[in-house]
Amino acid sequence: MRWSNPPASVAPASHWRSRGRLVPAVGAILAFTAVLLVSGAPEEKHISIFSTAANYSLPVLERNGDEYVGLLELFEPLGAVNAKTAGPHWKFRYYDVESEFTAGKTRARIRGSDFDLPSNFVLENRRGLVPLSCLGTLLPRILGGPVTFNQNSRRLFIGNVAVHFTAQVSKTTPPKLVINFTAPVNPMIATEPGRLRMVFTHEAVVAPGSSVLTFDSTIIPSASFQENNGAAELVVAGTLPLIATFSHDGRSITVEPPAQAATPTQPPQQTAAGPAPASPTSVTTTPAATRRYFAVIDPSHGGDERGASLTSQLAEKDITLAFARRLRQELEASGLATLLLRDGDSTLSLDQRASLTNSAHPAIYICVHAASQGNGVRFYTALVPAGTENRGPFLGWDAAQSSYQSASRAAAMSLAKELPGKQIPARSLIAPLRPLNSITSAALALEVAPASDDVSQLNSPAYQQLIAGAIAAGLADLRGQLEAER
């Protein structure tokens, strides 16, 4: 890769793309709150449908003082449907099941038998609307199988699709709340003072035996489950800040105080590649929350997302972790408390990385990438998209970085000056990189490339140590400035 490339095209796509369809974590909740607070507009009503074919949400409409939903829209994701309008009559077909409804009437025919709606059928522009309250009886007639409809929360379960969970707090110090689900989940996660909220919109997560779970822990005393407007919410109460991490392909969520606060700095690994096994037993008695992090280091990629294949043997995710651990060790040696977002081979989405970072309130966030092309180290800071900077008192998730851009750029430029003294080329660039845009502190990405044409240098402890040492020294020099900006 050449230095003359325009910044936006420098970053290899594999580094920055989001994995699959991920729901924005805190962002969606912040944006949603902003709408409510700024305009005072009522919340839009939704119904969520969970089935083996698809999980989806539809808008709920108010007609004649009742709640309605479009019947064709409801059935479309479930199979072959069509509808025909003839005057006031609306003929609806789902596979070979025929139904007929009449505008302004409650009486309908389904499979040749009468069926009475609780209020009138509504026909609007050839679109048939049925009252929400009949879904629990109407759908089994058409589908020929059972459904469970929770009308208060507007959650409709077709067939045996419920996702159950168990929750247990460990006796370790600090404690961990481990929540195991019967199917993968990907909730929106928001951290707030005293609690961590998980909102399940696309998952059929159902209530545990009791809606309030209590635990034998002063740090994580309880969790509560509620359902509303098509979504389920699990709120974990905590007397310390809590973060959530995913494992087992999304079947487990662990909620705990940021664990690295209580673990001693690990010695440098003998070989750079290959993540060290997690060491959950090596906890000390340092209370997690008393530590305020100077830096959050984010080893990019991880788990089933390998990042770039640097060589046939070397995955980027392993180099970023090895390098991040060295950088943490160097920073901690200078007395700078440092949180690693992953200290093992785990999968984290970009939104999770941003929300974990923002809940830790560091002075600086550094995400680490590695590349086989180019020479030395490239520092990137965010290019916040134009027109998204400010929406009243609430910042958009994609523009959260905008107030910290100048601090981020100053830090990147200053760090880029440290390295040439060590015979390592360095350069500072601006690019629209996620999750930098969503970080509410000084934030930069660094991409480590070999100093020569020898890619295996990336895996060399000496090379990693040289760069980590120089960057840590640069950050220690910037400490006063960064602490003042946060």
Ligand SMILES: [Zn+2]
């Ligand atoms: Zn990468």
